[in-house]
Every structure is written in structure tokens, then in C-alpha cells.
Amino acid sequence: MGNSDGSSLVQMCIVKVAQNMDVLEKKVSNLPVSLLKDLLPHLNIYYLDRIETAAATKGISTSVIWAAIWRDLDQTWRWRLKSALPDQDWKQRCLERLFHMVLFTQVRRGGSYLSHLSDTSILSMTVKHVRVLSLHTSTKNFCRLASVDLRPILSSLEKGVTSLKLLDVKSLFKHERKYVLFILHRLLDHGSVRDVVLRRNPDSSFLSWLMSGRRGPQLTVSTAPETSHADGHDLDSKCSAELEEPAAKRLALDVEGNPEVLCSEVSSSSSPADRCPEGQIHSLDFEVSKREILSTVSHTLPTWLCLRTLHLHSDWLISEQEMSVLVESLRQLFLNPSCSLTDLRVSYVSGHTHLISMLRACPTLQSLCLEICPPADRNTWRPQPRFTENKELCLEKLTVRSTGPMTVACFLPVLTSAPKLNNLHFTGIHLSQQFFHTLTGSNPSLKVLKLEDINLSDYHQEILQFLKHSVLEELSFRDCRLLDKCAVKKDFLLPFVEALKGISSLRTLMLSQNRLATSAIEMAELFSGGHPSKITKLDLSSNFILPAELLEFAQLLETYRPVQRLMLDLRFNPLDREPEVKGQALRKLILYCNILTDDWDSRSTMADHISVM
Template sequence: MGVSDGSSLVQMCIVKVAQNIDLLERKVLNLPVSLLKDLLPHLNIYYLDRIETAAATKGISTSVIWAKIWRDLDQTWRWRSKSAPLTQDWKQRCLERLFHMLMFTQVRRAGSYLSNLSDSSILSMTVKHVRVLSLNTSSKNICRLASGDLRPILSALETGVTSLRLLDVNALFKHGRKYVLFILHRLLDHGSVREVVLRRNPDSSFLRWLMSRHRGPQGSSETSHADGHCSVEHDGELEEPAAKRLALDVEEHPEVLCSEFSSFSSPADHCPKGQIQSLDFEVSKCEILTTVSHILPTWVCLHTLHLHSDWLIQEEEMSVLVQSLRRLFLNPGCSLTDLSVSHVCGHTHVISVLRACPTLLSLSLEICPPADRNAHGQQTHFSQSKELCLEKLSVKSTGPMSVKCFLPALTCAHKLTSLHLTGVHMSSRFFHTLAESNPLLKVLNLEDVNLADYHREILPFLEYSVLEDLSLKDCRLLDKCAVKKDFLLPFVEALKGVSSLQSLTLAQNRLASGVIEIANLFSGCRPSKITTLDLSSNFILPAELLEFAQLLETCRPVQRLTLDLRFNPLDRDPEVKGQALRKLIPYCNILTDDWDSRSTMADHISVM
């Protein structure tokens, strides 16, 4: 047979066992651990799922196998890191992706993981693992879910799916509007979906229907006037005039469809109304002024609202939105805690939104300030007695905006634990305010913020902070340093004094040779306890990395360190780079890449 050694014979036996696993399933669990490990990659997903619990009792994890299947399914996969995230549930992610491919598009049967499995058996197995259901323009087979053959699959989706992503509703409706509405009704009203992501503005009638899913199951009175529709029997396809009439009825009373697809509910049944708690969607100007502003004040079950737009939300629309939010928060039953709005015009909306939503826990605004700096308007202030519940604040500015515009909010947010600022002009009062008013701050993320003139403010702030995550990305830390050590040495000492610090990001700060001073984080009698260090895009050369590695070899971090070295010109000397990495590997999980620093002048200039 051409067998040259024992290992080849073993491999042949393993393949044979995998092909007959239906007969040998109970016996394979008695195999030695080494043979069982070799067998698992040859099993299809059905038997891999059945055997993994027993394999776990022998200390064998199937996570690597599921990750390999995932990479085979996802042709856009790019494996950049040296090691997979240990917390990733590869099995769930893999089977969820496989369901979408088989149900809505197509799947290549190239791997052994699908051998001897029919489409129906794959769907029945994978549907149990679908938590996020994504429907987009390629979902041509969505109407199959309304058919009798696949209604058990739809029932399983109702039970398991908690998040629904609708990427182009108008395109989906072209496949059959009443079928799509029926499926959405089952998922939203009868199912477990509480989160909806909506992209590409749908027609206004569907948006109104979707946003009416806000009263929850207790709102059954809204369907009480639909009894006349429930007794209607439908045989076969509807004629065109009746179909149009049905579409209008379904927008208001989805139980019309539930009576047509009678296997789900009897004509006498009243359908519950769903309770969307998280909505993330693209919104147009007219939708803010009409649909959103009218529905929002009554949407007391809504916990999270993210509004995106490709156009600038002007003062008029923002004013209407803020008034709607104020009316919602005046309701004692209001549940909204997380709000995000993009492309807002103006400087003072951080304050105006927080005044309207005093119990909000998380706020994220992307602000596009007007070019006219005189158009700032009158600054809004909180009263001294006003205290916010705010715990997380994120402000991204795409134009000239000073942090002074929302310092009053920081002074009243004593429970703030996370602050993320991008593109904001700094003020000398900023770090003083954080130290005085935000003693619980654990996460500080500053990006594209010029800190070159604020070294004296940074150091005393760190002395009294309880930060766990500090990110200073593209903050021009060393731009005005004649000698880098003059700032880096006291900066590193201050960081070592923050005993709670676990993650430090210094990407895009032109550290270069300054990386050697950063190594002092792990030296001395009180070394830093950080476990994540991001030094990417700092123009660190191989010789500088080698000296950094030698210092770490001497100091040895208290805990294993995840070290990000991507987008540094380490290709300038591959031999020295290799020496440095070999010294770091015993103490670090290294994130690196094959970036070619000479391939483009733009890349080079960006880190000079």
C-alpha cells in the first residue's frame, strides 16, 4: 500500500475511524489522549459537538479546531496576532456563521467538517447557536423561513436570537414583503430579540412599525381593535389589491399574518408586542423631526439608543431630539442609560443632552463644530447642586473644539469611570478637574489630543489616580522635549505609582529611542503591574527594541505582558529584530506584523 512508516499507518487508521464514527463513537472515548487529539480534526461538526464534552474531561479542548473551521469559512480572515484570544467562543461564532452561509448564501463543502451531513441536519444543529441574525441584500432565501418545512428553524431562531441586524430592509422586501414582515414579527414580537441594528434608511412605514415595538408584551390593548382581521382565512396567494391591503394591515396588526400562517397561532389569538431595548440605526433629518421625536418619549423600555447619520444634524434637529429625550426622562419608568449620536453640529450639545438626561449612564457624541469660531453660542452650565449619574463619556470632535465646552459636565459627574476624547483641544484645567471631580475614573483614553504643553498637569494627576486603563494615542507627548528623558523618566515613575494600572497605550507618539526609558516600568522596588503595553507606530528600530528587550530580560515583568509592536520599522534589520523577539518571548505575548516600512513614504512620514 505504499506505507513507509508507522505514523502513516496511524493516520490511515484515524481517517478510517473518523469515517465510521457513527459506529465507533462510544469506543473512541477510550483512546489515549494523544490519539484522541489527532482524531478530533477529522470529525464533522456533528460528532465534534457530541464528543467535545467527553474530550474536555480528558483535558482536550476543541477551541483550536473550531477556530480553524472559522478561518476556512471566513475567506476575509486575516490572522495577525501570534495567539488567539482565549476568551473567544470559536464554536458559537463558527456555527453561527455556518448557519448564515447555508441558509442565505452558499457554503463550500471542502472540509471534512461537513462530510456526510445534509443541509437540513446542518441547519438543525447550527440554528441553536445563532445569537445574532444578520439579514442583508444577499439574504435571498429569507422567505424560506416562512415555509412549512423551515418553521421549526424559525421557531428555534425565536428562542435563541437576541440581536437582529437588518442591513437593507428595502432590498429584503423585494423578496416578498409579507413574508419578511411575518418573519420579523415572529422574531421581534414572539421571540427573544431585544436588540435591533438597522442600516440603510428603510421606508418610513416600516420604521414606524419597527419603532412601535416599544411598549412590551403588556401593551396588548393596542391590538384589541384587530379582532376582525384575526378571523380572515387566506387560501393561496393573494390578488394584488388584497396584497396591498394586507401589507397595510400588517404594518398595524401583524397578527393578520399569524392567522394566515395558522400553524403558529389560532385566529382567536392576540399577538404580543415586542420590547426592543436596544436600537442602533441610521437616521435621516425627517425621521428625527417626525418618527423618532414622536415615538421616543413613550419608549420607556429602551435601554440603548445609537443614532447614526451621513449628514450633519443641525441645531433644529438636535433641539427636537433633546426635547424628546427630556420628555422621556421625565417619565419615572424611563430605562434609557446608553445614548450615542453621530455628526452633531455645535459645541454645547454635551451639556444640553446631559441636562435633558440626568440619569444617563453612558453618552457618546461625534461633534462637527462649525467653522465659525464665533458661533459657539452661550455656554451652558450646571447648577452647583446638580449631580449626574454619568459613568461613561465619549466625545469625538472633527473640528476645532475645546475641552472647556464640557468641563462643567465633568465637574458634576462624580461617578465617571470612563472618559474617551478624540480631537479635542486641551485646557490647563482638564487634569485638575479630573483629579478634583472624578476620583473613580478607571479608563482614560485620549486620541489625537496635543499634550505637549501639559506635562506639569499630567504628572500630579497620575499621582492620585486609580486608573486601570490609560491610552494616550497620537498625543504628541515628546514634540517639545529637547531631551526625551526629561519627561519620560518622571512620567514612567508616576505610572509605576499607579498600582491599579493594567493597560497602557502609547501608540503614535514618536517614542523611537524613548522606548528604552519605557522599560523602566518594570524595574525598581515598585515595578508596574500592567499586563498590556501598546507601543505600535512609534518608529522603534530593531537596535532600540533589542535594548528594550535586554532591560526586560533583566527586570522581568511581574505578570506576562501582551506587547503590541505593530507598524514599527523592525524590518530594517531582521537579524537584530529576531534577537530582540527571542529575548521577549519568555515574558511577552507579542503582537507583530510583516509591515514593510520602506514600501511607502507616506507610512514613513506618518511616524517621523
């Protein structure tokens, strides 16, 4: 029985129940499982949130509904990774996105998930799910948070937001500067924000305001000169004129800059006598200019004792001169026993010569990431300084990305001096036979090895020998031309697979962009025999795997029956060439794998085809 548009009576009743949830909510939990499942897509987010517990008791997950809402909100999802997230992650993403859209931009109201909900009610519901607050060029309504009407929303943000992203500060300060600073002060000092991302900073005055009073308890920093750092001191004195910023350009502690005055003027709950708390920034990620390195950063960094993570980004090359100033500031910071900095990332650096100087200045640093642009003229390269004999680094993670030709010899002394290293990521660096020997002898605790855009075709025996002695948990060879010089590809792949099976700790193997093609079938042997691999994530994306080859891989997997369920990445392979064979292969694989795939049209590009010609 149905009406003229084909809707059944049951469907009409479900829609009617959804429209009257304010009256029927308590009775909904008595519905049969099948009807409850049909009801969920018709609920708005308020009732979907409230009914989750009752649905869970009946074994019903709302994950699919939150995922559908996310796809409706984020129209770019089709071009990104399609992967399953835990239920709470989908809900978190949806509600955090909705908050930003309602407060700062607009949201389409076509879906039932927003029916009968005002902007205020959406904000009140979603604000408690906001962990990362992102402010960018479209945040014209940001200053509304300072109004009396939205003060409860701001109070909730103070409690929940832990990360603040200011993605266009220059645009942000085109609005009411006083109210912008008031809101930022409430989030940073009265709130829970500990991580800050800063892009397009308009001037050093705002950076000074951000850094002032948020550095943790300040202690005396010893700056006793050391002979080995004479060059840094000399450079610092030569640049003294640049380091001193005119007083007129420093941020004045006026009505806008003084937190107590801001609170007393904008917030009726504070008085001039009230003392505002001082927040602490533990992680700072910002785009830096030459002026900021030579002034604000170099002066403030030695006193920023609560800072744990510092990421300095620039779209220009940080020169030798600027790096020397930065290294000296870091040295002064690490002389203080209360220094908390453990994670440092700098890009883009002109040359590699400051790597060891930086590690000498930061002996307790645990993670270092450098993006290096080597000078085109090799004659301009300066020799690296040397480590003090028997000097051990605390370094646990090292990431180096090079945009030009650079040999691994520059980094071998670091690997030799870092016995605690457990994570290594190199991109675009020319290796040598000594590299894998060094890893085996000096870095026995290495858990993660990622090599990218590196030609490994000449180091097969070194790789196999290294794997026999490794305790890796993750191995990634991305775009490493693994099989380029193999007359018979199995001659390397079979010993390679056997060596991987011998690493009982290995859980992730990533072989993207290695032109495996038909050789991808051999990777199924990882799960064969009496001692199969315990890998749970296998990345075979961008390897020109055709449907027939995937079917053969699936048939072998069906024979070996992996004990652990496998996350299998098959994106950017021309599987659309034979849809029926692809479907047959995927049906077999789905029994043993969670498959990451896409709607990539291989016929629209010849890049992969040309790469294997």
C-alpha cells in the same frame, strides 16, 4: 511503512476512523492522547462538537481546530487583529458564521469539517449557537425561514437570538414583504431579541412598525412646560407641519402589519383568536434621516420606556433645529419615572451647543457619546447654556469625538458637574492646563481615560501631577505627540513611568502612534524595582520600533521578570527589517508576554518613517 503518496499507515487509519465516526464514536475516547489530537482535524463539525467533552477530560483543547475552521471561513482574518480568544468564542464565531453562510449565501465544501453533512443538518447543529442574526443584501433566502420545512430552525432562532442586525432593510423588502414581517415579528415578539441594529431603512413606515407595541408598559408622561425649555417648545411648534406625517403614509394595520393576522395566515399553529405577545426592544442602533427625527423618533421616543440604549447615526449633519426637537423628545421621556434610557449616542451633530441642553434634559443618563462637526465659522457658534447651581449629573461615561477644531472649555462645566464620571474619551479636542486640574478635583473616581489625536506635548507637568492622584485602571494616549517637544526624551519618560508605577490599579496602558521609536525601551522600566507596575496590557503599536530596540526591550523584560503575564501589542512596527533579530526578541518576550503581531510589510509604506523624520 507508507503508501505511494507518503501517507503513513497511522494517518490512513485516522482518516478511516474519521469517516466512520457514526460507528466508532464511543470507542474514540479510549485512544491515546497523541492519536486523539491527530484525529481532531479530520472530524466534521458535528463530531468535533460531540467529542469535545471526551477530549477535555484528557487535557486536549479543540480551540486550535475551531480557529483553523474560522480562518478557512473568514478569508479576511489576515488583515485583522491576530489575537487569542477563549475556546468557546472560536466555536461560537465558527458556528454562527456557518449558519449565515449555509442559509443565506454559500459555503465552500473543501474542508473535512463539512464532510458528509447536508445543509439541513448543518443548520440544525449551528442554529443553537446563533446569538446575533445579521441580514444584509445577500440574504435572498431569508424568506425560507417562514416555510414549513424550516419552521424548527425559526423556532430555535426565536429562543437563542438576542440581537438582530438589519443591515440593508431596503434590499430586504424587495422580497416577500409579508413573510419578512412575519419572521421579524416572530423574532421580536415571540423570541428573545432585545437589541436591534437598523441600516438603510427604506421609509418611516417600517420604523413605525418596529417601534409600535415594543416600548414596554406605557404610563402617562408629564409634559408640563418649563421656562428654561421655552426655545425647544417654540421650535417644536414652528416645525409642527413637518412633525405631522400624512395619514396615507403611515403603516396601515392590514394583513402585513397586524401580528395576529400574520401569525394566523402564515403559521398553522396560530388562529385569529390567538393573542401574540409583545416584545421589548432595549437597544436600538439605527441610521436616522431628517424626516425620521422630525416625525417618528420625536413622537415615539417619549413613550419608549423600556429603551435602555439609543444610538442615532447619520452620514449628514444633524442640524440645530433637529437637535432641538430631539432634545425636547428626550426631556419628555426623562420626565417619566419609568424611563430606562441610560446610554445615548448621537452622530454627527453640527456644533456643540446642545451638549449641556441634552444633559439637562436627561439628568439620569449614565453614558453619552457625541460625534461633533464644529461649524467652520466660529462666529456662528452659540454660547452653551449653563447648569443649575449644585446640579449633579449621573453621568458615568462621556465620549466626544470632534472632526474639527474645538477647545476643551466647552466640556469643563460637564466634568465639574459629573462627580461619578469613571470613563472619559476625547478625540480631536484642544486641551488646556485646566483640563487635568478639573479631572483631579472634580472626577476622583475616573477609571478610564482615553485621549486620541490630541497634542499633549505642552502638558507634561499637568499629566504627571494628575497621575499622582489618580485611580486609573486604563490609560490611553493614542496619537498624542507625547515627545514632540522633548529635547531629552528621558526627562519626561522616566518620571512618566514612575508615576504610572505609583497607580496600583492601572492594568492597561495604550501608547499607540506616539513616535516612541528608541524610547520604547524605557517602557520596560515599568516592571523594575521593588514596586513594579501591575499592568497586564501594553500597546506599543505604530511607534516605529525597530528589531534591535525590541531586542533591548526584551532583554530588560527578561531581567525584571514581570509577575503578571503581559499582553503586548507590537503591530505596525517595522520589525521585518531584521528578521533574525526580531525572532530573537520574540523568543525572549514569549516567556512573559502574549504578543499581538502581524505580517505588516513596512517597506510598502513610508508613513511611519516620515512621521519621525
